[in-house]
Amino acid sequence: MASTYIRARSIAIIGGGPSGLVAAKYLSAEKAFDKIVVFEQRSSTGGIWNYTPDQTTEEIFTVPQTSPAGSIDKPIWRTPRENESLKTDHDTNRSDTKVPSFISPLYERLETNIPRSLMGFSDLNWPQDSQLFPKHYTALAYIQQYGNDIENLVRLETQVVDVRSATDNSWVVKSVNIRSKTEQEETFDVVIVANGHFIVPYVPEIEGLKAWNEKYPGIVSHSKYFRKPDDFAEKKTIVVGNSASGLDISSQIAPLCVPPLLWSQQSSPHLQPAPDPAKLDLPPIAAFIPESRSVRFENGHVESDIDAIVFCTGYFYSLPFLTSVSPPLIIDGSRVEHTYKHLFYAPNPTLSLLALPQRVIPFPVAEAQSSVLARVYSGRLPLPSKEEMQKWEKDRVAEVGAGRNFHLLPFPKDAEYINELSKWALSAPVKEGLENDGRGKVPPVWGRWEYWCRENFPAIRRAFVAKGDARGSVRALEEVGFDFNEYLREKENDGKARL
Structure with missing residues (x-):
């Protein structure tokens, strides 16, 4: 069956959290697009990593909560907190201007449950003085630093309220500036959804x-x-x-x-x-x-x-700004329907969705996914036929069912998924003018260390937590008893013993 090439010129990214920023960086590296816009409803990037300590309820929450039918988020206008780092598209004095706040699932004592050496972006090191499992405010600063060089693409305090397909196979994106209430409709060749799935709670x-x-x-x-x-x-x-x-x-x-x-x-x-x-x-x-x-x-x-x-x-998958798209992406909210590789909307792959997989290491997954999107939408990498993409979904349903297990990729499936997508991206032909000798931005490919750390991180986390208050000074895996070099020596000695 014939492959399909897409050559886009304009791209809308919905969400300025980690996945949206990753997508913007990989797309920018292709040097192939006239317009890339990241729509972010908050006053700063980082998505749900923007902690909201005083917001503990919202209209969409019911008991029980059995419907994925969420709604467009409504902001709570609040006074900026002391030393709060805000970026805005508006010329306003932040010392006396309220800012829109959207509820986040973060809590006061939250630390990442993934060690930073495994969790991070491939081209940005964590601050060397941050603990092994960083606190949420450290993670936010790290994410925002990652996005510094593409912040000119981010349209802050701008909420996407509707996305619909146009007759020419493009997408009409309706957005609202939540400060001025100004509405705008724009047409894009491609829409990438990166709004996450921590919105509608499941009870x-x-x-x-x-x-x-x-x-x-x-x-x-x-x-x-x-x-x-x-x-x-x-x-x-x-x-x-x-x-x-x-x-x-x-x-x-x-x-x-x-x-x-x-x-x-x-x-x-x-x-x-x-x-x-x-x-x-x-x-x-x-x-x-x-x-x-x-x-x-x-x-x-x-x-x-x-x-x-x-x-x-947990949460439902909910996409309230995509309700007019047919066939529908959301039915019961246990998964997103009609996807290929947990990424492309198979009926029209100019629509794609980041960060659907769960039980994964999210930042490298977003990089691997974005590396494919960038090369597909720049025309360097073909997609299989619609029939092949639909067959992938049928095979996945046959393997794990059509419900909440569909997007679950527990180890080692998440590692295999990262490598599958990254190697797919790296199979694109070189193009003169791109970085890395024409290959473009290189996504992560996991090797022995990553597999070892991913397999052991629950035990690493337990050892870290067991340190109690002293864990704040822990910086390296070796400090909680996990040494990769020692692991390699043990494997080598075990191999010699078997000979």
Whole structure:
């Protein structure tokens, strides 16, 4: 079947977080486009890494939350915090002007759950004085530094409210300047969605939950709105879910809440936490009993007089500005429909979506994805036929199902995905005038060290956390007992012993 070449001139990127900035850098490196615009609704780049300590609720949150139908975010206008670094497209005095703030799922004590040496961008080192697992404000500064050289492409305080296909196969992007309320419609050859998937929380429908929440409003929440463990002091608390946020939030609350913290889990945690006597491991919740403020678990265990419940149950995929696109990208919100390689919208691949995969190392994944997008949209790299792209989705569904597992790429699948895309990008023919001898911007290709670190990072994280308050001074893997060179020597000795 014939391959398809795309030669775009104008590109819209929705979102100025890490993935959007990565896309802008790889596209710029192609030196092939007349217009690249990054639309960012905040007053600064960095996306959800812009911490919002005082925003703990929003209109879209309901209990239960079973619909992916989100809405265009509404800003909260606030006074800039002291020493807050803001970039803006407007000539205003930031000392007396309120700024638009959009809720972020970050919490006060959040550190990355990936060591910085594995997590970072391929062409920017972390500050050498930052801890092994950086704090969220360090990550924000790092991301913003990464985007410094393409900040002229970013249109701040500008929100995309609608994207629709035009008759000539281009895209009409409707945006609103949220400060002036000015609306604008522009046509682009390509649209890249990089708005992330931490927007619409998922709270499962469980017997009695709705009535329970109506009788005891404010008790049920979601990890998106968690900010500090002190809010749970002396409260009998249940944390539902054992993802990275579930593990971290339960560990923060456990020392302060009425002991033990009740930790409801559907399966074994993928980050393999150390045993914690301050937590009582319990199966999923079977029913809420409003009469006694009680909860019954699937094993029959009942706990009464519950003061707080935090659902760490993830998010829906939600694209409220793409509702007119057909066939639809969102049905039940468990995945994005009609994608090829978790990246291209197969019915019309001039629409693409970054950062859909989960259980991955996000920054290098975004680089690998963007390296492909840049070369495809500049015409240096062909796409397979529509039939082949649709077959990929069918094969993926046959392998893992059509639900929440579709975009999951746990190790080593994430490493293989990075290398597959990067090598695909690097297969493009050289072009005179591009960096790296005409190859263009080179994406990451993972080798032995990256595979070793990726496989071991849950154990590395446990060793880091075990340092307690002293972990703030930890800078290197070796300081928590992980030495790659020692690993290589052991493998070599093991190989000799087998000969």
